[in-house]
Structures are given as structure tokens and as C-alpha cells.
């Protein structure tokens with residue numbers, strides 16, 4: 001019974017995603033299902049049309065910068081939270097996951113209002129800042145989770161063995177929380193890479209990200225190039241997750 | 254590793270207050286170079302806090318610590334150069350055995366060849382040569398403990414601080430490592446402050462024991478001194494097993510309370526004024542049985558309630574007019590045949606009964 005349910009839910013979960021793949025290889029000018037013919041023409045379109053290519057490049061730059069920024073800030077925040085008193089840490093911790101709870105549309109409107117006045121709409125820095133905030137909770141949560149499992153006496157041990165606080169941080173603290181930092185970075189990257197609501201508001205005409213380009217693609221052309229883009233997005237996600245599993249190498253193992 | 258002299262440690266009037274709790278209360282200790290001193294006390298008595306102040310992880314509210322003639326109270330831990338072994342071992346999980354041990358040498362920018370040599374030597378010392386390239390997660394508790402010890406010794410510190418290093422190990426391994434730690438300490442001549450709440454461990458390993466309770470040091474002395482001549486009922490109770498006989502102090506000893514008339518008992522060591530409430534303390538192994546009691550000033554009869562088998566000894570619990578008394582007698586001795594229900598005569602000398610004020614922590 002229950003195992004049947006697991007299978008059913010799994011199919012339900014992956015079917016729409018899998019449907020995209022044959023469509024992206026179809027030969028027709030429109031999205032039809034079941035797809036007809038086989039060609040790579042839509043992938044070719046994706047990589048040759050400047051609109052698509054630039055969108056992919058923009059997305060990649062924004063996601064990388066947002067991931068780096070969110071990982072550094074989020075890791076420092078998690079380390080700082082652990083040093084605060086119980087109650088203060090819990091209160092501030094709730095603050096850090098706020099971006100997960102507040103509906104994205106509200107965050108988007110808020111960013112739009114503020115950033116338009118600062119001239120940060122329609123450019124990469126605006127997107128990076130907004131996505132960093134959205135991605136921060138993933139880093140804080142992942143790093144905090146790993147920190148729970150670490151015996152912090154290792155930092156004292158390092159100090160007693162002659163390490164300065166800075167050396168202890170690089171040689172002991174950071175390696176100990178590395179799995180959480182990596183996981184946070186991957187999630188931060190992916191959060192930014194497929195984010196659309198905020199991007200729709202503040203990417204403007206000059207900093208179009210891939211999801212925004214797909215959105216307009218769907219509305220104006222309905223061509224299978226959108227399916228090809230989806231597949232590449234999917235591939236990117238899989239690649240990042242694999243990278244994470246490879247890099248992780250549990251230090252306790 | 255060549256024999257080298259440890260350094261003397263001088264701890265002067267340390268105080269550490271957390272909120273309204275005096276975690277360390279006016280603690281002073283003078284530890285000779287090469288001495289093995291144990292801080293012994295029940296949970297929460299301030300042992301770890303004292304050790305952490307010496308290690309530099311906690312700042313005292315007042316007081317000072319010297320290593321040799323160098324004041325270290327204000328130095329950060331990395332500049333104290335002391336070896337520290339933690340109860341949780343605190344090994345670095347991302348490094349293998351040899352890199353864990355090499356860590357303090359790398360911090361001191363020792364040359365690679367020298368590191369190689371020193372790590373090999375200390376691994377030999379703790380008998381872990383074959384485990385050089387293992388990850389920490391692949392070691393047993395006892396092996397991890399040895400790595401922690403090796404790591405704390407490899408840079409040849411004059412002082413080794415150990416906080417319940419064997420607390421997480423089973424009894425057999427604990428005893429084996431006690432012997433090993435003692436051997437290494439003697440060979441190297443390093444001064445050790447050792448923290449434990451295990452009295453047997455303290456008695457077997459230490460040159461001197463400092464017994465702590467509620468942040469204070471109650472008594473300092475060699476294992477024999479603190480066991481034979483406790484300064485208080487608390488110490489007597491904490492170290493080994495004791496019988497407590499309650500009553501009033503008299504000129505010659507104790508008027509022990511019973512259901513009926515008090516009984517007069519002779520006690521040699523008394524720190525109580527006649528007439529005050531007092532407790533007399535007798536060790537279970539000091540109590541003689543039956544014919545052996547002839548001529549002893551303190552004699553009492555009772556009924557055996559319980560007979561426990563402890564290996565080399567038998568423990569008898571005897572119900573007497575002054576309360577239940579515990580007696581230890583050799584398993585192979587002449588009294589081994591005594592069984593529950595039997596009436597026996599117990600006796601002990603005046604020298605074997607110490608008298609203390611009743612209010613001071615007697616259980």
C-alpha cells in the first residue's frame with residue numbers, strides 16, 4: 001500500500017519534468033505533445049540567439065556572485081549566532097529565515113520600490129543583492145545544522161596547541177563546517193539561478209536572467225526552445241548537486 | 254623523546270564567579286616540577302573550571318597562575334605552551350592521525366623532516382605506530398585517547414593538563430591507560446594536573462590529590478594521607494567507603510545514638526568539642542569480626558543483612574543498634590562462611606575511628 005503510494009508520488013513528482021526532455025528534442029515549431037521528430041535545432045537556437053545566450057550568461061554571473069556573497073555572509077552569521085545567548089540566538093535565527101517565509105512577491109515589491117529609487121533596477125548588482133538576501137537562509141540553516149554536530153572543544157584544542165584565533169579558524173573551524181558551507185553555497189546558487197519573481201521585477205530590459213527570458217519565451221513564441229532551456233536548467237541543477245556530493249567528503253568518515 | 258624536566262606550577266588564590274555561583278573559590282596550589290597532581294571532586298565542584306583557567310580558556314576574576322617563574326594568567330592559550338587533553342579528545346576530524354599530532358609542530362613552523370621524526374617517536378611512545386595514516390573516525394575510543402595524548406606531548410610541553418581523559422572508556426581499558434599515562438609521565442618528567450571524579454583513579458595515579466567541593470579545595474595530600482587521615486567527614490565519605498556513626502562527642506570519643514541508651518565508643522582522632530553533635534567514621538576494612546575483636550575497645554553485635562561478593566573481598570552489611578555497618582572481609586579469610594541471618598560481633602580500635610562535626614557535610 002504505502003510503497004505503492006511512494007511510487008505514485010514519485011511519478012507524479014518527476015513526470016512533468018521528464019515530459020520536457022522529449023519536447024526539447026522535437027522538430028516542430030510549436031510545443032506539441034506527444035512531440036514529433038527529432039532534432040537539436042532548439043538547442044542550437046538557444047546557444048546562437050543572443051537573447052538566450054546573454055540571459056544564460058547573466059544568470060550564471062548573478063547566481064555565482066549571489067552564492068559567494070550569501071555563503072560568506074551566511075557562514076559568518078551562523079558562526080556569530082552560535083556565540084550569542086540561547087534566547088537572542090533563537091530570535092535572530094528566526095530573522096534569518098524570514099526570506100523563506102515572507103511571500104516572494106512581497107519581497108519583490110519591496111526591492112522594486114527601493115532599488116528603483118537607487119537606480120539598481122535593470123542591472124546585475126541589484127539582482128545580486130536581492131538574490132543574496134533570498135539565498136542567505138539556506139546558508140545559515142545548512143551551516144548551523146552542521147555546527148550542531150561539531151565538538152567545539154577542537155577550537156580550544158587548536159589554541160592550546162599553539163594556533164592563534166585566526167589560525168584556529170582557518171585550520172579547524174572552517175574545515176569542520178565545510179560540508180554545511182558547501183551545501184549552503186550550492187543551494188544559494190540554485191536559488192538565484194532559477195529565481196523568477198524578483199527577477200521579473202528588477203531585471204529590467206538589460207539584465208534579463210534565464211528564467212525571465214523563458215517566461216517571455218513562453219508568452220510570445222511558445223517555441224520548444226523554452227523546453228531546451230528548461231533541460232539545460234535541469235542539467236545545471238543536477239551538475240551542482242553532483243559537484244556538492246563529490247566535494248562534500250564527510251570528514252568524519 | 255628524551256627525559257626532560259617538567260615545570261613547577263603555582264596557583265594563587267583563584268576565584269571564578271558565574272552569576273551568583275562561585276565555581277572556583279579561593280583555590281591555591283603549589284605543584285612541584287614533575288609531580289602528578291589530581292583534582293578530585295564530584296560533579297560541579299569546579300575541577301574543569303580550575304583546569305581551564307590554567308589552560309587559558311577561562312579568565313579568573315582574581316588570582317594568578319605561574320608556570321615556573323613565568324606568570325601566565327594574562328596570556329592567551331596559544332602562548333602558554335601547555336599540553337591539554339580533553340575528555341572528548343577534541344581531535345580534528347578532518348585530519349588523519351599523523352596530521353593531528355603534527356598540528357602543534359606545524360603551528361611552531363618546525364621543519365618537515367623534524368616533524369616526521371617527532372611524530373614517529375611520539376606514536377611509538379603511545380604504541381600507535383601502525384595507525385599513522387588512519388582517519389580519526391576509524392579509531393576506537395582508547396586509540397583516540399592515545400592520539401590526543403600524543404598530540405599534547407609531541408611539542409614537549411613542561412606541563413600536561415588532563416580533564417577526565419579516561420571518562421568515556423570502559424573499565425578495563427581505563428586501567429590499562431592509567432598505567433600507560435603514569436609510565437609516560439614518569440619517563441618524560443612532565444608535570445601533570447589531572448582531573449577526575451573517579452576516586453580509584455585518583456588514588457592509584459597521583460603523587461598528590463586535591464579534593465574539591467563547591468569550588469574549594471578541602472584537603473591536599475598524598476593518596477595515603479587523604480585516605481588514612483581525612484580532614485572532614487566529606488572527604489572520608491568521598492574517598493573510599495565509610496561507616497557513619499552518629500551521636501555526641503564525649504571526652505574520650507563518641508556517645509553513639511541507638512534506639513535505647515547511647516553507647517560509649519572510643520575514638521582517637523577528634524576535631525570536635527565534647528558535647529557537640531558528631532559523626533564517627535570507620536572504614537569497612539578496619540572492622541574486625543568475631544574472635545578477632547578480642548581486646549578492641551569498640552564492640553557491637555548485630556545481624557548480617559546482606560552478603561555481597563566483590564571478587565577478592567566480601568562485603569557484609571550488618572544491622573546493629575547504631576545503624577547498618579558495612580564490613581569488608583577477605584573472600585579467602587576465616588569469616589567467609591558468614592551468611593545473612595547470622596549474629597556477629599564487630600569490633601574496631603580507637604585509632605580506626607575518626608570523629609568529625611556532624612553538620613559538615615556528613616551524609
Ligand SMILES: Nc1ncnc2c1ncn2[C@@H]1O[C@H](COP(=O)(O)OP(=O)(O)OP(=O)(O)O)[C@@H](O)[C@H]1O
Nearest residue numbers: 271274276294295296297298299300301302303450
Ligand atoms: N561557562 C559557564 N557558565 C556558567 N556556569 C558555569 C560555566 N562553567 C561552569 N559553570 C558552573 O560552575 C560549576 C563548576 O563547573 P565545573 O565544570 O568546573 O565542574 P566539574 O568539577 O568539572 O564537574 P564535572 O565533574 O561534572 O565535569 C558548575 O556548577 C557549573 O554549572
Ligand SMILES: [Mg+2]
Nearest residue numbers: 300301302416
Ligand atoms: Mg568537568
